Structures are given as structure tokens and as C-alpha cells.
Amino acid sequence: MKLFSYMEKYDYEQVVICQDQLSGLKAIIAIHDTTLGPALGGTRMWNYQSEEEALEDALRLAKGMTYKNAAAGLNLGGGKTVIIGDPRTDKNEEMFRAFGRYIQGLNGRYITAEDVGTTVEDMDTIHEETDYVTGISPAFGASGNPSPVTAYGVYVGMKAAAKEAFGSDQLSGKTVAVQGVGNVAYHLCKHLHEEGAQLIVTDINREAVKRAVNEFGAKAVDIDDIYQVDCDIFAPCALGAVINDQTIPQLKAKVIAGAANNQLKEDRHGNVVHEMGILYVPDYVINAGGVINVADELNGYNRERAMKKVEGIYQNVAKVFEISNRDAIPTYQAADRMAEERIARLRRSRRQFLQQEHHILSRRD
Ligand SMILES: NC(=O)C1=CN([C@@H]2O[C@H](COP(=O)(O)OP(=O)(O)OC[C@H]3O[C@@H](n4cnc5c(N)ncnc54)[C@H](O)[C@@H]3O)[C@@H](O)[C@H]2O)C=CC1
Numbered sequence: 202m203k204l205f206s207y208m209e210k211y212d213y214e215q216v217v218i219c220q221d222q223l224s225g226l227k228a229i230i231a232i233h234d235t236t237l238g239p240a241l242g243g244t245r246m247w248n249y250q251s252e253e254e255a256l257e258d259a260l261r262l263a264k265g266m267t268y269k270n271a272a273a274g275l276n277l278g279g280g281k282t283v284i285i286g287d288p289r290t291d292k293n294e295e296m297f298r299a300f301g302r303y304i305q306g307l308n309g310r311y312i313t314a315e316d317v318g319t320t321v322e323d324m325d326t327i328h329e330e331t332d333y334v335t336g337i338s339p340a341f342g343a344s345g346n347p348s349p350v351t352a353y354g355v356y357v358g359m360k361a362a363a364k365e366a367f368g369s370d371q372l373s374g375k376t377v378a379v380q381g382v383g384n385v386a387y388h389l390c391k392h393l394h395e396e397g398a399q400l401i402v403t404d405i406n407r408e409a410v411k412r413a414v415n416e417f418g419a420k421a422v423d424i425d426d427i428y429q430v431d432c433d434i435f436a437p438c439a440l441g442a443v444i445n446d447q448t449i450p451q452l453k454a455k456v457i458a459g460a461a462n463n464q465l466k467e468d469r470h471g472n473v474v475h476e477m478g479i480l481y482v483p484d485y486v487i488n489a490g491g492v493i494n495v496a497d498e499l500n501g502y503n504r505e506r507a508m509k510k511v512e513g514i515y516q517n518v519a520k521v522f523e524i525s526n527r528d529a530i531p532t533y534q535a536a537d538r539m540a541e542e543r544i545a546r547l548r549r550s551r552r553q554f555l556q557q558e559h560h561i562l563s564r565r566d
């Protein structure tokens with residue numbers, strides 16, 4: 202990848218490469234856009250096959266956070282970190298403390314949280330070195346694990362999609378095919394089961410599948426079969442890029458609504474599903490519950506207030522459909538339009554000089 206050309210093309214602000222030999226830390230912090238405020242986005246730990254792959258992931262995920270935070274109405278920009286390593290074997294305290302010092306060095310331009318491969322405990326370790334970390338333990342008056350809240354947001358967003366596609370937001374009697382039943386999707390399945398939806402699940406982790414089968418009466422299918430099952434809603438909750446040339450022809454669902462980031466392999470796949478009459482709920486709009494929840498820490502965490510905001514995902518998803526219908530554009534374009542217009546409006550309105558800019562963290566207890 203030609204890094205500077207790529208950064209220029211999508212207007213990235215900064216990429217920080219962090220290396221600490223003693224602990225084995227190899228991390229990339231990507232900051233996409235801080236027009237709305239400091240960049241907030243999680244830290245993903247993953248066994249990347251190459252540094253190139255890690256860099257690309259960091260960049261893509263950081264840009265996604267700019268759009269997610271803007272669309273969710275947060276006064277936050279977009280950033281993300283990837284740590285190269287196997288989260289099962291390569292973690293140690295010194296690594297997360299070294300990483301915390303790198304974050305501290307950015308002096309509030311970037312605030313982190315959990316993502317795939319990192320936990321509340323890891324965030325607590327980072328917190329030993331910096332205040333610019335969220336999703337830390339409730340013992341600190343903070344919000345803890347964001348996954349159940351992300352799941353709740355996906356659930357309410359899925360209801361808004363059902364209303365648009367089927368005329369009612371009731372999910373009882375609907376069949377939902379869930380790809381990956383990890384931290385988020387376990388809780389999503391719970392909500393769906395409680396409302397009376399039928400579940401079809403798959404995961405590379407057999408224990409995760411077994412739990413969904415035992416607790417929610419889910420039907421298990423093989424990894425490759427999840428795209429072609431008879432269902433009303435397909436919920437990608439594992440990986441990115443799963444809506445692609447190979448999978449789209451297999452889909453029987455009328456709706457795609459799930460937690461995974463970057464579900465469309467390329468933008469054009471959003472056009473293809475739109476033309477096929479499949480309602481795609483833009484990932485960063487429906488999976489914003491986690492970031493809305495951790496962002497509330499910056500105001501002194503209040504669970505009730507955070508959950509109220511997360512419920513707003515229903516209206517936000519409905520607004521995307523409204524724009525899509527009004528402007529006759531695919532839903533992913535409608536969501537981008539919503540986010541980009543908010544950033545542009547605020548960029549214009551904040552031109553006035555302020556001697557000392559208000560800093561969002563100043564409101565934290
Ligand atoms: N945790 C959160 O609050 C948020 C998560 N997300 C996104 O949601 C997705 C899921 O996140 P988590 O539940 O936290 O991660 P997780 O790692 O707990 O769950 C992912 C699950 O997918 C399974 N999986 C991996 N490859 C698979 C494959 N090829 N086929 C089927 N299953 C496979 C894994 O075994 C795991 O059980 C990720 O894309 C993440 O970026 C987005 C916003 C917030």
C-alpha cells in the first residue's frame with residue numbers, strides 16, 4: 202500500500218506505529234477525522250498474516266468509526282487501533298501498559314475501548330497509564346463490557362428494519378440467521394429468542410454454537426451454509442467483507458442486519474443488494490450501541506441515559522431508510538450522506554475562533 206496516497210485519498214489525519222520490544226507490542230493507531238471531537242474507537246487484537254493486512258484493517262476501521270460516531274450524533278471523531286498478535290497467547294500486562302503510554306502521548310486526540318480480541322481487563326490495564334480509555338470496569342464508575350449494549354442496539358435496529366421490510370417491527374415468528382455467536386451475537390440471540398424469533402446459527406467455535414443451541418433452541422448449520430439458509434433476516438456478527446460476489450447470490454434473506462463492522466466487501470455490493478430488493482442496514486448505524494455506551498463515560502457514566510441513547514438506533518435506522526427512499530439511493534449511501542452532512546455542517550459552524558476549546562473529557566468525574 203502507498204500509505205500517503207491512501208491517506209490523502211480518504212483524508213486520514215494520522216497513523217501512529219507503536220513498537221515495544223520488551224513486551225512485544227506492535228500496534229497501529231489510525232486517526233481518520235477529528236472534526237467532531239477526539240477520535241474514539243476500539244483496540245482490536247488479531248493474528249494478522251502481515252503488517253500490510255494490519256495497516257489496512259486499522260485504516261478501514263478508523264474511517265468506519267468517523268462515520269459511526271457522526272451518524273450516532275456523538276461529538277467524536279473516528280479512530281481505531283490494531284495490535285498484531287494472538288489474543289489467546291500473546292497478551293501481557295507490560296504490552297497494554299506500553300500501549301497506554303502511547304495513547305497518553307496523543308494527549309486526548311485518540312480515546313480507546315474494547316474491540317475483537319480485547320477485554321475490560323485489558324482496558325483496565327491501559328487505564329493504569331492513561332485516562333483516554335473507556336469501557337473500563339464498573340468499579341471505576343465506568344461502563345464495562347460494551348458487547349451487550351451493542352447487541353441491544355442491533356436488536357432495536359433490526360426491529361426498525363423489520364418494520365420497513367415486513368410492515369411490522371415484531372420479530373416473533375421471524376427466522377434470523379446469525380453468523381458468529383460471540384460476545385455481541387450471544388446477547389442478540391437472547392433478545393431475539395425472548396421475542397419469539399427462530400434462530401439459525403453458525404460459528405467456528407463449537408462451544409459458542411452449543412450454547413446458542415442449548416439456551417435458545419437455535420438450529421446449527423455449517424460455516425459455509427449460513428448464507429443460503431431459508432430465513433427472513435441475515436445477521437453477520439463475525440467478520441467483515443461477508444457481503445460479496447460469492448455470498449450475495451446465495452442469500453434468501455430480505456434483510457441484512459448485524460453487528461459486524463465493514464460488512465460490504467466493496468461499496469458496489471451495497472448497490473447489488475439494493476437492486477435485488479434486499480434491505481441492507483448499514484453496519485455502522487446499527488452497531489453503534491457499544492460506542493454510544495462507552496462515550497457516555499466521558500460525561501460521567503449513566504447507564505439509564507446511555508440505554509436511552511442506544512434506543513435511538515431505531516429512529517436512526519428508520520432515518521437512513523427515509524433518505525434512501527427519498528433520494529432513491531442504496532442504504533449504505535444514505536447513511537454515508539447522513540454522516541458526511543453532519544460533519545460538513547459542524548465543520549462550517551465551528552469556524553469561529555475559541556481561545557480555549559472545550560474538551561469533552563473535562564466533564565468526566
Ligand atoms: N463488541 C462490540 O461491542 C462491537 C463489536 N462490533 C463488531 O461485531 C463483530 C462481533 O464482535 P464480538 O462479538 O465482540 O466479537 P467476538 O470475537 O466475541 O465474536 C465473533 C464470533 O465470530 C466467530 N467467527 C469468526 N470467524 C467466523 C466465521 N468464519 N464464521 C462464523 N463465525 C466466525 C468467532 O468464533 C466468534 O465467536 C465484530 O465484527 C466487531 O468488530 C461492532 C461494534 C461493537
Ligand SMILES: CC(C)CC(=O)C(=O)O
Nearest residue numbers: 242243314315347491492
Ligand atoms: C466497541 C466499541 C466500544 C467501539 C468500536 O470500536 C466499534 O464500535 O467498532
